[in-house]
Amino acid sequence: MNKNTINKNNFIRKIIKNDLNKKKYSKIKTRFAPEPNGYLHLGHVKSLYINYNIAKDFNGTCNVRFDDSNPSKIKKKYIKSIKKDIKWLGFKINNIYYTSNYFLKIYNYAIELIKKKLAYVDELNSKEIKKYRGTLKTIGKDSPYRNRSINDNLKLFKEMKEGKFKEGQMCLRAKINMLSPIILMRDPILYRIKYKEHIKTANEWCIYPMYDFSHCISDALEKITHSICTLEFIDNKNLYNWILKNITIENRPKQYEFSRLNIEYNIMSKRYINKLIKKKIITKWNDPRILTITGLRKRGYTPDSIIDFCSRIGVTKQNNIIEMSLLENCIRNDLNKNSPRTMAIINPIKIILENIPNKYEEQLIINNHPINKNMGKRKIYFNKEIYIDKYDFKDKNNNKYNHPVVGNKIRLKNAYNIIIKFIIKNKKGEIKKIICTCKHKKNQDYKYIKIIHWVSVLHSIPAKFYLYEKLFNKINPLKKNKLTNNVNKKSLIIKNGFVEESLKTAKIGNKYQFEREGYYCLDKIENKSNNLIFNLITNLNNRYKRI
Template sequence: MNTNNFIRKVIKKDLNKKKYFKIKTRFAPEPNGYLHLGHAKSLYINYNIAKDFNGKCNIRFDDSNPSKIKKKYIKSIKKDIKWLGFKIDNVCYTSNYFLKIYNYAVELIKKKLAYVDELNSKEIKKYRGTLKTIGKNSPYRNRSVNDNLKLFKEMKEGKFKEGKMCLRAKINMLSPIMIMRDPILYRIKYKEHIKTGNEWCIYPMYDFSHCISDALEKITHSICTLEFMDNKNLYNWILKNITIKNKPKQYEFSRLNVEYNIMSKRYINKLINKKIIKKWDDPRILTITGLKKRGYTPFSIMDFCSRTGVTKQNNIIEMSLLENCIKNDLNKNFPRAMAIINPIKIILENIPDGYEERLIINNHPINKNMGKRKIYFNREIYIDKYDFININKNKYNHPIIGNEIRLKNAYNIIIKYIIKNKDGVIKKIICTCKHEKNQNYKYIKIIHWISVLHSIPAKFYLYKRLFNKINPLKEKKLINNINKKSLIIKNGFVEESLKTAKIGNKYQFEREGYYCLDKIDNKSNNLIFNLIINLNNKYRNKNI
């Protein structure tokens, strides 16, 4: 990350002027869904700013709307934060401050800066006006302080139905800034809260509770994304008009947008409801659980957050940046293995039945500390069918009999003849093996392979981008832009050395790509691997 971005410059200036002696930031997710890559960047920014300036960073769950929050989301967010490698100083909840927030609402009423309104939601919207037309005052705007206090107390006591009344700030219905046209501060909700139970039936709106929670926690710099720029006016107005000691300042940076992806929890929920994806951990979306399931590492995600920087300019980040971050990590730190994703059987006719040769090879071409492993060479092997196909103007032709090919870490083989079924599909290829050591193969194609006798059945989930458009949310119908080939499932084999692989283990399957072991099928004993990222092999990638 640029250690001299505009937020850090502000903080340095504040410290030099002794405006603050201790920096305190916060990461405030709403537990109404799972964390995504945008949340990870916000956490990364807040945490590292606090760390680098010897300050502190709070986690605060914005649980002010009991209709949306769930315990499973809180549990998941905590788990993701820990997995990403963050050690947070303090975990807080907006609900911890409900009584204090309520008292500040009473204070605004007493100052004639808030009133109880009986307009319904449609009427409030109509009275508010538009960006082109001014708003007009509610007929209930000029109630007496005593009437407002009485009605607000009765709202708290549950004497009115949902939607019957709300508490609004009395600011300016003529303001060019829409949010300043008497925003709602409290609404009635008869919904049990996961932490406070049925203690409350009125709940503060986010804009009211958020700034007060920041002040109560002594946050110095409230860092958020650009869509909250107008909200800063209300943030400052509330803190100015209540008797609270601390006055945090809000600073905005550009929201993270990644091409061919969405990170809106609302739209992800739509995808789940439409059964386009199953759950929040689908590897095709950029939730932290989805990225983890696909095989992304905490380091790669933090590396990506660092590279995207902190600016006020909205833009769309290329997906290749995220892919390069994971590829760099996997290439250096994870072992190699061999997998056959599109298997076809080779019979080496000059190798006798029962013959077996054990070969010892490195797990990593450079990092010798990763050790070695055994592979086996036999009469029957699997190779990938695309290694026996040449592309010529998009037409597939079988190679000439007599072609010589090198088996990686083993020997050269020569194609003798091809056996097909009645439909013309290749069943197996008969070859001969040049069973010689130290053969010259400088100008011979090298392919990967697996012994049939020492193979393990596996399924490969090959993921591509979920959307066909760079910016899916700009399209009229999100669903119409779904890539119907975003998931392809293949049945193949992996080498026997992976029989002890654990869930989450990652490998570079040579000449194929990087894969993560997602699960083991209890019925078939198949290992199920998720594609993390392809290697730079355009021909092979085209055919998955």
């Protein structure tokens, strides 16, 4: 785990410290309770980070509990992926539970509520329940089945469990207050019928508890002291407390809410990510343009950079939108220290050095990192023909970016100085190659306009570069317009270029700083062409984009 720990002055920590001082608890217990209906995203990691580090700071424990109460959505592959992500991020979780571990106990608590006249079996369908519940402006009205006898409710609930009714034909509802200003408290559903095989309990059950009913009971059974969640569950706290107050259970955890993570130009909702996949706007859950952990890992983000980001954003009650640059700075800080330097040409144009012999070849030994000498050295080769990036040359003067033009003197990084003589174009007027002359690199009095990167034509490897930009054009993609209307059509651009021959031994997952371009991760190697495929992790600071 990264050495960074959660902000010592956040409001949740103060609450816990006060509880311990008053000896309300002997040991702090928190939990991270993901629903395995999708992959972890950065918002989940914020929650895990808070729960894990608060427990760690106070010598407590943090459980992971998979909320598998809805068999229609959960999948084994999601559980496997979440476990993998948690381990990859460096969180050492000893206790892993499932809501399904408590299905029988939760069922018995439902029976207890029925016996206390605090729950009833309802025959209204979902549309009718919604209509009866009312709105923020109109009060709810009682279901015609609200006042069944205890015996009738017990009998019907047992028959629901035995599979004697169709899905949607019956449900169990809490009997609270249909006049409550909080809609959630207007007789919420506690159990529903679902004929779907469960990944843990198979076909043992055909009725399943709703999240609000199972979650608080699971917290209490695990002796969680502080149930920490995001602000969208603030109204659910009323139901959380009502359930625990009205069942015979020893522990009564308290719920505390913090702001949900929102990052500009991004979404962090499994429902909307699924929509993007179905509409083929993104490929899968590991698409590098979204902020799932699998996507960030594929793009080249490191565990340390993600943990560093979580430590910087802090814990507040105020919803806000975090700038994407904060996340990018975290990965830059990590990769700047830990990634070797190399050169890559993303938009190649050929340079011919007219005063260099055809068979001339010089081997240059250069450092892999400007500071960290432990990264060693590598060999690059200098020949008559080299590639440079076409954006480093303009045949017409452009002072805005200080591009070299014909007659200018430039320096090749780690090599020689050259003078641009003339250009050769094709019939379309496109630059085909540039003719230059070479001057010795040791001439200190030689004045040049710019230092540029390059690779030898003879000693280069073909490569593809996946250049990622923000997925959406709007800071808040979900505001006003439809999500799909805000998609950036240039969020992915693929370029064909070259990298140094030294990368022929590169392994998938290796990360590099391509000098003057940015940080890249080797994603895969094409079977047929043997091309290396690199994903752009992030641009360098103050580097104008050239895609």
